[in-house]
Amino acid sequence: MSHRESRRFLAKELAVAAAAYQVTVVIPHCAECAKPCCRLDPLVLELDWKQLKALWQLEESRTAFDRRLCSGKGPEEIRAGDGLYYAHGKVCPAYDDAHRSCRVYDQELKPSGCSDFPVYEDRGSVVADLRCEAVDLEALAAWIARAVGPEFRIVQSADEEFPFLVTLSVKRVAGAATISKRLRLPK
Ligand code: SF4
Ligand code: SF4
Structure with missing residues (x-):
């Protein structure tokens, strides 16, 4: 070898x-x-647009969302950078606090950082x-x-x-x- x-x-x-x-x-x-890490405090969750749109149940286009974020009217826990989004300081919307579990656990949607x-x-x-x-x-x-x-x-x-x-x-x-x-x- x-x-x-x-x-x-x-x-x-x-x-x-x-x-x-x-x-x-x-x-x-x-x-x-x-x-729990899914409360995103102190952890930061890295997401692509598809994951952010689905997990945060966003209806608008990416351009419209980015514009909203830039104007300070987006979700306060989201930051954008290098084509990705970062969530911090608020519980992940996919987290089921009552059952202490992830609602997208077995799904492709789950960010890779969560599995790692x-x-x-x-x-x-x-x-x-x-x-x-x-x-x-x-x-x-x-x-x-x-x-x-x-x-x-x-x-x-x-x-x-x-x-x-x-x-x-x-x-x-x-x-x-x-x-x-x-x-x-x-x-
Ligand atoms: S992986 Fe489990 S044990 Fe570790 S911080 Fe997250 S919830 Fe807590
Ligand atoms: S997607 Fe699931 S594992 Fe990842 S932070 Fe949200 S609830 Fe936790």
Whole structure:
């Protein structure tokens, strides 16, 4: 397997491990979460026009909405930038507060940021957002370590600007390849 193929394989393994952590650890906690992320405080939800129009049930054209937003008469929780929209400071309209659930959970409409939060694979590492109270960093690191095996060690680093974003990088243990090769040699 080439270096590039093995990096791609590792990234896939990490994506599977991150998704499994979400399903097993994070989602079961959502029903009792003290600060649900779907209230969008402090989180920001990134949306394209199609998602914004559907979730906010907007009737007008995009041009008319943008004009309204520019004039200060749009929804106060929405900001526009780089062709996208950002919602912050008000509960997401798709959030069912009574049942603590998302009304578009299984739908294409759900923004990708919602599926990624709080643990996701990014360029061969796993990123954890510690604003989610369900994330236990040490337990997550152990979870990832189990998924990739003893040939790798996990290195944690917090983002300088946003320290609640922690990257778990996977590094090959020095000599691990040599050990594997040796173990495969016939006796
Ligand atoms: S912050 Fe975490 S535990 Fe709380 S609702 Fe969001 S994903 Fe679930
Ligand atoms: S779309 Fe669903 S998961 Fe995303 S913020 Fe709204 S309620 Fe939460």
